[in-house]
Amino acid sequence: MDTVTSYTRFPTVRIRELKDDYIKFELKDTDPSIANALRRIMIAEVPTLAIDLVEIETNSSVLNDEFLSHRLGLIPLKSERAMEMRLSRDCDACDGDGSCMYCSVEFTLNVKCTSDQTLDVTSHDLISSDPSVVPVDNNLAQDINGFDAPEARGILIVKLRRGQELKLRAIARKGIGKDHAKWSPAATVAFQFEPEIHINEALMESLSLEEKKEWVDSCPTKVFEVDPQTQQVVVVDAEAYTYDEEILKKAEAMGKTGLVDIISRDDSFIFTVESTGAIQASQMFINAIEILKTKLDAVRLSFDTEEADDQFGELGAHMRGGGM
Template identity: 70%
Template structure:
């Protein structure tokens, strides 16, 4: 295929180094690529990696204090385990059914039935206790966690796993109130509604490149060094107790706030430190809602991104961009 930019190759080979990986948290470095790639990855993770969430609620009986729409919205926001979401069908593309959730390819049915009996206690309807899935693979994340806990598969590093077991509160019922409903969970992406977003936070930062001019630094007294080190709002620098040299303890703690540079100028020593952002190196922090693991989130994001790029590549040069447009809006 002839391309206008043919000739010069801009191909690069990005590297990924994982620093930390837990079920719901990941921190990794992405090197040898540029901000557009990093940002594309970030945005795909937030808005285009599919999950499953409750999308259709049929209320049979609701005598609670919250109205039907209110409850439907709350149910939708409950994160459901969505490991299989990538292989599921969007209900609008599903041939096996007409999108009303009657087939297992595109939907999962949930049931909820709760009634506060005559005890004076207020009944809390929660995602753990009351929301029943018809598919064991898709259930509220806290149920999954409870199940894992029962199996003894709890990761030791998750401290909150031992804490709150109550799950997500849907509604409180007083004596005599009842809630019965059928809900259908579907596959979707965060772009359509935030409830389908698997990401809690995805951020990346440029890796800072900090160079201290040690010669100039040595012209400072210890007190001056101390006050310069303390001028940074985050703990980036420290003074070596032995050599009394200023050292970098945590470059990534730097928030590009320029405080130390301003301080150096105020002290009459411009050029004391030089800080640059490495434009081809990023540090990602990924947290998920629990719908999928952080690992899955990253890998699925790459898959989705690749699919999108394929859609661009498959296009004729002079062809219209309808397919891409459809892809972008549909995922």
């Protein structure tokens, strides 16, 4: 057992872009399994709050009760508190009727259209019992023309016409994306393997300027450029490369196989994470790491025995601390 080499690596994260609902970062010195685990957790296991129970008192709108409930459920709610909250099935402080502060948040909606104009019922009309849990508001304020941007008007639930009324009580609960997509905080989580591009300078120089331009243009995305001064082909944006191999095919067609060498590095990943707004994209990533850690802890604790070591073989030692 002592001879087992260490698997420990020290991954680094370098943030490239950071917005409230968007983050782009590099994850280096780790392997695809870790990167993918993080991606999967962000999609399916980072908890958020979403409306889960709807009690409809009056609904004279055109949409039926189930339809409305479904729409309500999909409205993202600000869920910073979600990590501390309890899942309602694990909550022993309540019986799940929504009056429990540990596991649920109550919303009410009471709208009636009295004018001749169509009334849009939006997520703004949802009144929350907890000021920290409110529908996501992409407050882009006003657009250039001074009108409300469509996003600023909230998420449309239903349109009411004169005389129609909607009155309901909704209970938001904590949950994870695995159970229902409404609890998933991720709009998009994707990563790519970082490409490494090596241009065979010698071979490249054998091309004329036209040929270089032709070759550069054959790439559907803007990866290469011909430097106007030096007339050399340079890599401007390696990550724009989509592994389409067009450029390799082109080189082959030009009879210059091996003009460029592209390898995808499997220890370096570029993540793009977009959040629904329920939690900040950066927080989502941090939560994901947190959850991954607890999950690994669970594995480690439950199998911290000799049998478990046998069961997992080399990995058993690894899980307990990389054989150190």
